[in-house]
Amino acid sequence: MSDLKNLSTAELELRKEELEKQYNMYKMENIQLDMSRGKPGPEQLDLSHGLLRALSEEDVKATHNGDIRNYGQLDGIPEAKALFGELLGVQASNVFVGGNSSLSLMHDAVARAVLFGTGEGQTPWGKLPKVKFLCPSPGYDRHFAICELFNIDMIVVNMTAEGPDMDQVEALVANDETIKGIWCVPKYSNPSGVTYSNETVQRLAALKTKAEDFRIFWDNAYAFHHLTDTPDELADIFAACAQAGYPDRVYMFASTSKVTFPGAGISAFVSSEANLAYAKKQLSVQTIGYDKINQLRHVRFFEQIGGVGELMKQHAQLIKPKFDQVNRTLTEELGGKGIAEWSEPQGGYFISLDTLDGCAKRVVSLAREAGVILTGAGATFPYGKDPRDRNIRIAPTFPSVEELKKAMEVVSVCVELASVEKLLA
């Protein structure tokens, strides 16, 4: 099929009729498929059943740290700090091990900055008339929700194949003191799958910001979630910042949510010594410590199975065919039609699909009516507003390959139908 934009009105009308017929047939199949969130599939969760048996009574009494059954150790047991240190390529001493969610660590980091400022003597952001964050988009909807909750204005920055558009970022932060932060998912980004280039990391580290207390929220959620044997490499942001003279610029976050069990994993907040010391003052009021039993359980489980890398390879074996299926169906159904582009990520949890401008909402709504629930159009942008109404986040991990094939056939018909409608309008 050739580019739809080259078809005459009569040809488009004809194609529309065919597509409507196909769409109505799908509707009669009573499909029910929820692809709205990036959740591991059940067979992925099975990989971590050993976690439930990883600890003995003796284990919890005899760690390097002694008996861990009681209160104490605000920043986590040494074994868990070492684990994240190794996984993230950072010093264990810079790791604070949190509870079951890195998102809640991010929420709390913003909350502390709003209430108390980012360090001794810094003005709490909540005391300022206006605070803004840069939001490379498409991005992660829950980052944007945190900004909304704390009344932080969001500025859209375009995503490129190398990460955020750094010309835009540099120009914005240079003259605006109210810009206090930027959200980054630097590896296998949600949803575009992009890993930031070395140049992007260097430029972020060296940013000349008007705000002295500017922070990079480095959400390394997909740091070890490779789909291939040739993982993307991400430069060391801490080293780059230290070299550029901004050792306190980065807050890094990560978790085992998509390694073991989402919602029952362990998380990490990584930052400079000064930032951690300041945060711990407030964190020590919030909690006496997080769940050390779960921390040790994760450490032991990973030892027993030969390391996180081994587990991630098994995850990849299960989900790579799903990513491939989405790509195959989209290529078969939409390739060469000039109406859609999609990412082919080397890792992470999402495929980002761009339609013609002004079609994403229509596609999501058509798909919903046919029983395929996608992430809401616009969700990948601040305030739920995609200025070009074209981005759709595809989450391929939860459904089976067969379900995905059907779902993507339905989505493809919806994309083409919405495009034909647009071209005829």
Ligand code: PLP
């Ligand atoms: N960060 C990103 C970029 C995510 O995509 C997700 C989940 O989808 C999270 C954080 C949530 O992590 P957690 O379960 O550790 O709160």
